[in-house]
Structures are given as C-alpha cells and as structure tokens.
Amino acid sequence: MDADVIVIGAGAAGAAVSWRLSQAQLNVLCVEQGDFQSATSYPSSRSTWELDKLSSHHPLSSVRKGAFDYPINDSDSPIAIANFNAVGGSTILYSGHFPRFHPSDFRARSLDGVADDWPISYRDLEPYFSLNDQMMGVSGLSGDPAYPEITGLLPPVPLGFVGEHLAKGFNSLGWHWWPAYAAIVTRPIANRSICVNLGPCNTGCAQSAKSSVDVSYWPAAILNGVTMMVRTRARRLIEGDDGEIKGVEVMTTDGKPRTLTSSAVILACNGVGTPRLLLNSPSRKSKGQIANSSDLVGRNLMLHPLGYIEGLFEEDLQSHLGPQGCCILSQEFYETSTTRNFKRGFTFQVLRGPSPLETALSGVARREIDWGIAHHDMFRSRFGHVASMTAIIEDLPERHNQVTLDFRHVDSAGIPAAKITYSLGDNSRRMLSFALQRGRELMSAAGATKTYAFGPVRETGWHLMGTTRMGDDPSSSVVDRNGKCHDVPNLYVADSSVFVTAGAANPTSTLQAVALWIADGVIRDLRGQLT
Amino acid sequence: MTFNHPSLDAVLDFMIPADHHRGMPGGSKVRIADVLPLDVTEQTLINLALHLESIVNAHGKELRFLAPQEFWGIINSHRQVTDSVVRELGKWLLMAYYTDPRVRDSIGVGARAPFPNGYAVHDGDLELLEQVFERGPIYRKIANDK
Numbered sequence: 013m014d015a016d017v018i019v020i021g022a023g024a025a026g027a028a029v030s031w032r033l034s035q036a037q038l039n040v041l042c043v044e045q046g047d048f049q050s051a052t053s054y055p056s057s058r059s060t061w062e063l064d065k066l067s068s069h070h071p072l073s074s075v076r077k078g079a080f081d082y083p084i085n086d087s088d089s090p091i092a093i094a095n096f097n098a099v100g101g102s103t104i105l106y107s108g109h110f111p112r113f114h115p116s117d118f119r120a121r122s123l124d125g126v127a128d129d130w131p132i133s134y135r136d137l138e139p140y141f142s143l144n145d146q147m148m149g150v151s152g153l154s155g156d157p158a159y160p161e162i163t164g165l166l167p168p169v170p171l172g173f174v175g176e177h178l179a180k181g182f183n184s185l186g187w188h189w190w191p192a193y194a195a196i197v198t199r200p201i202a203n204r205s206i207c208v209n210l211g212p213c214n215t216g217c218a219q220s221a222k223s224s225v226d227v228s229y230w231p232a233a234i235l236n237g238v239t240m241m242v243r244t245r246a247r248r249l250i251e252g253d254d255g256e257i258k259g260v261e262v263m264t265t266d267g268k269p270r271t272l273t274s275s276a277v278i279l280a281c282n283g284v285g286t287p288r289l290l291l292n293s294p295s296r297k298s299k300g301q302i303a304n305s306s307d308l309v310g311r312n313l314m315l316h317p318l319g320y321i322e323g324l325f326e327e328d329l330q331s332h333l334g335p336q337g338c339c340i341l342s343q344e345f346y347e348t349s350t351t352r353n354f355k356r357g358f359t360f361q362v363l364r365g366p367s368p369l370e371t372a373l374s375g376v377a378r379r380e381i382d383w384g385i386a387h388h389d390m391f392r393s394r395f396g397h398v399a400s401m402t403a404i405i406e407d408l409p410e411r412h413n414q415v416t417l418d419f420r421h422v423d424s425a426g427i428p429a430a431k432i433t434y435s436l437g438d439n440s441r442r443m444l445s446f447a448l449q450r451g452r453e454l455m456s457a458a459g460a461t462k463t464y465a466f467g468p469v470r471e472t473g474w475h476l477m478g479t480t481r482m483g484d485d486p487s488s489s490v491v492d493r494n495g496k497c498h499d500v501p502n503l504y505v506a507d508s509s510v511f512v513t514a515g516a517a518n519p520t521s522t523l524q525a526v527a528l529w530i531a532d533g534v535i536r537d538l539r540g541q542l543t
Numbered sequence: 544m545t546f547n548h549p550s551l552d553a554v555l556d557f558m559i560p561a562d563h564h565r566g567m568p569g570g571s572k573v574r575i576a577d578v579l580p581l582d583v584t585e586q587t588l589i590n591l592a593l594h595l596e597s598i599v600n601a602h603g604k605e606l607r608f609l610a611p612q613e614f615w616g617i618i619n620s621h622r623q624v625t626d627s628v629v630r631e632l633g634k635w636l637l638m639a640y641y642t643d644p645r646v647r648d649s650i651g652v653g654a655r656a657p658f659p660n661g662y663a664v665h666d667g668d669l670e671l672l673e674q675v676f677e678r679g680p681i682y683r684k685i686a687n688d689k
Contacts, residue, residue, distance in 0.1 A: 056657040060642045116683040157680045171667025179671045188675055208661030218658035334664040347683050368650055369641040383558045384611050
C-alpha cells in the first residue's frame with residue numbers, strides 16, 4: 013500500500029482533512045494536479061500586478077490556461093466556474109472572506125419548507141469551526157448578533173473610509189452590519205507575517221498574511237509526515253470485486269500512469285472536480301459510475317449567484333486601499349422572512365472599491381469615463397470614490413443544475429472535461445432582484461450620488477457546492493453524514509460537494525469545518541481496521 | 544516599447560491626451576507593446592488606427608490637422624462601425640496606461656509594487672457598531688439542535 017489514506021486535492025478541504033488525519037498518526041498521501049506556489053511570485057510583488065490579474069492569475073482557467081488547469085465547459089451557465097489548481101487550491105486566489113453558515117442553514121426543510129435538512133447541525137460543527145479558525149488564522153470581532161457566539165478571533169481588518177461610510181448607511185437604515193470575518197492574519201501567529209494592506213488578496217498574498225491553506229494547514233501537515241504528490245492528476249478510481257476502491261489511477265505531468273493504493277480514499281477536489289472524477293470512474297456495481305447508484309453524482313450544483321452593487325461618492329473614500337473583498341458584511345437579509353417573496357436569504361459583502369485599471373476599464377465600458385480631453389477628470393472623479401459590494405444569493409438545490417462530462421474536451425492527461433449546466437431558479441431570481449434594490453438603497457443612504465447594480469455576475473463561480481450531497485437515505489444522497497459514500501465503504505468525500513444547501517455565506521469556513529468532521533469519522537473507521 | 548506610427552500615435556493621443564500639469568503622458572507615450580498577448584501585434588493596432596483614419600479621411604479631413612473635438616465628432620457619428628474598433632484599441636491602451644509608473648504616481652498609488660510595504664488604511668470607528676449590537680440576536684435559534 014502507498015498509504016493508509018489517499019487524499020485527492022490539496023485545497024481548502026484536502027489540507028484540513030490531511031492535517032487532521034496526520035494528527036492521528038495515519039499515513040497520508042495527498043495527490044494534487046497543481047504545484048507548490050511561491051508567495052514572492054504573486055502579482056502584488058510587481059507594480060504591474062493588475063495585468064497578471066487579467067492573465068496568469070485570472071479566476072477562470074479558460075482565460076488563465078495554466079499548465080495544471082483542466083477544461084470546464086460552462087457555456088450552458090450564466091455563471092462561469094472559477095478555481096485555481098495548486099497546493100492551496102482556490103484559497104490561493106480567494107479573498108479570504110470567512111463567515112460561517114448559520115444554524116438555520118442546516119434546517120432549511122424544517123424551517124422554510126425548501127431544499128432539505130442536513131443530517132448534521134451547526135452544533136455538531138461548532139468545535140470544528142473553532143479549531144479551523146485557530147488553524148487558519150481568522151480575524152473579526154466577537155459579539156455579532158447575526159451568529160451564536162464566535163470567540164478566538166484576531167482583531168478585524170481596517171474598515172477604511174469606505175467601510176465606515178457604508179456602516180453609517182447601514183445604521184441609518186437600521187440594518188445589520190459587522191466587520192468582516194477574514195482569513196487574514198492581523199496579529200502574529202505561527203510565524204506568519206501580519207497583513208500590511210497590499211490590497212489584491214485575490215491574486216495571491218505575497219505577504220502570506222492571507223490564510224490560504226499552503227501557509228496555514230500544509231506546513232503543519234507536512235511536518236506531521238503527510239506526503240505530497242504534486243503535478244499529478246487523478247484519472248479514475250478503480251473498483252475492486254468487493255465494491256471497494258482498490259486503487260487510484262494517476263497520471264504524472266511527464267505522462268507516466270501509475271496506480272496508487274490505500275485503505276481509504278478521500279476526494280477533496282471541489283464541487284466540480286469531485287463529481288468529474290467520480291463520473292470518469294466506471295463501476296459495475298453502481299449505475300455506470302462509482303458511488304452513483306442514486307444518480308445524484310454531479311446533480312444539485314449550487315453556485316451562489318452574485319449581485320454587484322456600487323455607489324459613487326463625492327468624497328474620496330480611498331476605496332482602492334485595504335484587503336479587497338474583506339471590509340464589512342451585512343446579514344440583515346440572511347434569514348427567511350414571510351414579508352418577502354422568496355425563501356432563504358443573502359449576505360452583503362462589501363468589497364471596498366476597484367483598482368486603477370479596473371476603474372478605467374469599467375468606467376470606459378459603461379461610458380462613465382470618456383475618451384479625449386475629459387478622460388483624466390472623469391477618471392479622478394471615480395477612482396477611490398466608488399464603493400462596491402456583492403450580494404451572495406443562496407441558490408436552492410435543483411436536480412437539473414449539474415456537472416456532467418464533456419468528452420469533446422480533455423485535459424493534458426486525456427481526462428474528459430467537466431460540463432456545467434446551470435440556470436437560476438425562480439426563488440434565486442426574486443431574491444437577486446430584491447438584493448439589488450436593497451443594495452442601491454444602502455448606497456444612497458450612505459450618500460452615493462449615483463448607484464449601479466446588476467446580476468448575476470458571470471465570472472464569479474467560486475462557490476461550488478452540492479454535487480455529492482450528504483444524507484442518511486442512500487436513494488436521495490451520495491454520502492452519509494460522515495462523508496462516506498453509501499455505495500463504497502472505503503471512499504469518502506470531504507469538500508463542499510457534500511453540502512445539502514448553500515447557505516448565503518462564502519463556503520470555505522463551513523467546508524473546512526465539515527472536512528474536519530469527516531476526517532474524524534475516517535479516523536474512527538480506520539482505527540478499527542488498522543489495529 | 545512605444546510605437547512610432549503617426550496615425551496610431553495620433554489616435555492614441557486623441558483617446559488619452561497628455562495632461563502635463565498632472566504629469567500624465569499622452570496615450571502614445573506608454574508601452575502598449577508590453578501588454579499585448581502573442582496573438583495581437585503592433586500591426587493589429589496600426590490597422591485599427593488606419594481604419595479610424597479612413598473614416599476621418601472620408602469626411603475630407605486629415606488626422607494630423609484635427610482638433611480632438613472634431614475627431615470625436617466624426618468617430619461618434621459612425622458608432623456602428625467605430626465602437627468595436629475604439630473598444631479594442633482602448634482595452635490595450637488602458638492596460639498599458641494605468642500600469643505606467645508615471646500615471647500611477649500621478650494618481651497617488653505610486654509606481655511601486657504593493658509588496659513589501661503595503662499601504663496605510665484608516666481603521667474606522669468601531670463604536671458605530673453600538674446600535675447594531677444593541678438590537679440583539681437576529682439569527683434563528685434552532686430548537687432541539689443536538
């Protein structure tokens with residue numbers, strides 16, 4: 013055997029689960045198609061960082077065309093799929109906005125009559141949320157009335173003039189707001205450097221103050237003995253005669269195939285990569301593919317449609333400064349209200365404001381900035397004066413929103429691409445429309461002289477959830493409450509594919525808490541087998 | 544590198560004129576070639592500029608003798624054909640212009656990389672949270688949450 017456990021994927025979930033298993037002295041091998049990243053190579057170490065954001069560090073693999081990326085056909089979706097393939101996964105490029113799901117997110121069917129309840133609860137995950145916050149390094153402020161008590165946070169990132177301005181707007185409307193929960197280190201911990209406000213967190217943090225998992229979990233996991241096998245694509249899972257996984261066929265970047273074996277396999281490839289691997293893995297036992305007797309692998313894809321709202325202010329808010337994506341949030345409309353024409357809710361995430369090049373590109377495209385003599389004055393009236401915010405819309409699980417395979421496109425190892433079929437449901441559309449109106453109302457209340465809003469925003473499909481959902485009933489779910497596949501006793505899923513609902517919060521905090529919960533189940537299972 | 548093609552340079556300066564008072568160069572003085580992907584060449588941009596010049600010429604005018612308002616008057620009167628040309632040329636110009644050290648200095652972000660020094664950001668007044676806090680819990684508590 014190559015290891016007790018093979019973990020596929022070294023992103024947010026793979027890092028957390030590998031570390032937890034290694035703490036229990038299990039022999040862990042992590043397979044990752046990307047490579048280690050060097051913080052000093054990130055765009056913010058160059059004055060031309062904005063150009064890299066449009067190319068080598070673009071959120072879409074179809075634009076980036078990195079050597080370790082894989083093709084995703086999202087032409088049948090209004091939302092394009094964003095990801096990053098590396099040790100650290102998409103946390104390399106995420107903004108680090110780190111709110112948790114709410115207790116009600118785990119009880120959507122009982123409370124609101126939509127979607128389904130999770131088989132686990134917020135209470136089950138609470139110790140794992142706390143453990144994850146410690147491991148990652150999370151800043152924020154205790155006492156938020158939108159959550160049960162959250163403690164152990166580092167001091168919040170600065171509000172900036174933009175956050176303070178919008179906070180006054182929220183106050184004038186009597187709406188909730190709170191400093192962002194940010195996976196950003198604001199006080200020294202674990203030899204990490206603290207945030208100095210480089211700005212473009214979403215191109216990678218050259219300071220290593222943003223808590224991507226390559227600088228939080230992975231150093232500890234590797235110290236514990238986890239073996240990393242990078243630049244290696246998992247091609248398919250191999251089913252044994254007994255229905256268990258007997259191996260993982262991988263392809264290294266030099267084109268050499270190899271079969272790896274272990275007692276258990278954990279998939280942590282995100283809500284697109286995990287179903288893609290399962291759908292590429294034939295089974296005699298299930299309906300064609302491993303773990304798919306329910307026909308639910310790839311279905312119920314949830315993406316969090318995003319609304320974008322901005323306000324133009326006469327005052328210079330210096331909105332281009334500070335961690336982009338982490339400022340303040342509002343969960344005034346998070347919980348279901350009978351006074352609205354939709355169920356569930358959304359979070360307002362204040363982003364701060366656009367960079368110089370973004371200001372120019374969007375201003376010219378929207379004819380807010382002219383060419384010619386007026387160009388400079390019009391640019392200066394917008395740069396630093398625009399406050400921007402997103403509305404993170406909870407989309408409900410729907411069977412027809414799904415990941416399938418596209419056999420016309422393959423990656424460098426010849427593995428068929430993922431195909432996305434997704435549309436917004438009526439509930440999401442109504443919620444998005446409401447959120448855009450409320451967002452403009454907020455901007456006006458804060459003093460904006462002009463507001464602008466649209467959605468869904470296309471290039472924002474970072475939150476990939478629901479495609480191997482968790483449940484107690486094998487006919488309506490792919491994995492059980494411990495992440496174990498109903499069909500395959502030694503195969504687990506530990507990423508946001510297992511989410512039953514999407515909540516209305518950025519999913520990384522919750523998916524890592526779930527990954528740690530699942531790791532403990534794997535440890536319990538394997539302790540019996542290995543002793 | 545900058546280009547040295549009179550038609551292209553003229554068009555780029557019409558798009559973003561120099562503002563010497565603020566130390567802002569004209570559009571023809573920034574290094575567009577540095578931002579072009581492999582499939583877009585200098586000749587691609589020259590062809591776009593020549594296309595705009597041909598429209599100006601069709602009005603019996605010459606690019607080099609035009610005032611900026613006159614140039615934009617002609618170009619905007621043919622938006623159906625000029626919009627896509629201006630958009631394509633403009634994309635590369637903006638990318639080069641707003642990453643130019645002189646421009647970044649002038650708009651106040653500095654010609655340097657963000658790392659390692661970062662930027663000072665106003666902390667903000669957390670006392671503004673008082674009224675949010677006083678409102679009490681707004682999340683739904685779950686009965687019998689095990």
